């Protein structure tokens with residue numbers, strides 16, 4: 259039995275055991291991905307989120323040049339590196355330093371705030387795929403965290419206007435909330451397809467979603483000049 263089949267079989271048996279116990283089930287599923295990630299040498303269970311997104315939506319392909327925004331500790335880079343192959347290239351950016359140990363030769367990392375990135379950072383090179391698993395420092399206040407996350411998404415979309423090739427793909431994490439429809443609207447103006455996706459490795463109780471945008475339109479759109487305005491109440 260292949261590892262993938264074993265994973266699906268394990269998930270199915272877990273779900274049967276979950277009936278009537280949703281919270282316990284979520285904890286078990288979370289532990290399951292955590293243990294699987296450890297066993298396979300992934301730096302975090304987030305690897306399974308990108309694996310599922312790419313298996314279902316076919317975002318990455320061999321030889322792609324990929325920019326991974328908010329890449330630390332590096333489990334997405336591990337997945338990207340395998341999927342694009344030795345002739346592809348992945349560049350990871352994070353505020354935090356990224357441990358280079360065991361990263362393949364097709365991976366380069368930069369310690370930087372993504373808001374400081376410009377086309378010059380990459381010598382004018384363009385990307386086939388932009389990925390963002392960026393999350394703000396969470397406060398526990400849902401509205402604050404939501405708007406923090408949406409700002410990071412608009413930053414990723416701004417970067418897509420100058421760094422993503424025509425027909426390129428973008429996947430970004432967002433914490434859902436009231437500015438989510440407006441974010442999706444902007445995505446649908448920039449890409450032929452854009453849709454929210456919730457991977458199994460993402461906790462059901464979390465507002466975390468991934469917006470999968472495929473096939474960037476030809477015409478460039480100027481970056482947003484102003485970040486979305488937070489509501490008068492609930493914003494801190």
Ligand SMILES: C[S@@+](CC[C@H](N)C(=O)[O-])C[C@H]1O[C@@H](n2cnc3c(N)ncnc32)[C@H](O)[C@@H]1O
Nearest residue numbers: 304328330331332333334352353371372391392
């Ligand atoms: C959930 S982690 C990413 C996990 C990663 N995808 C992986 O698989 O290992 C979110 C990351 O986003 C980074 N981040 C948040 N805001 C950022 C910014 N403005 N510039 C660069 N990185 C940022 C954080 O430092 C954090 O490491």
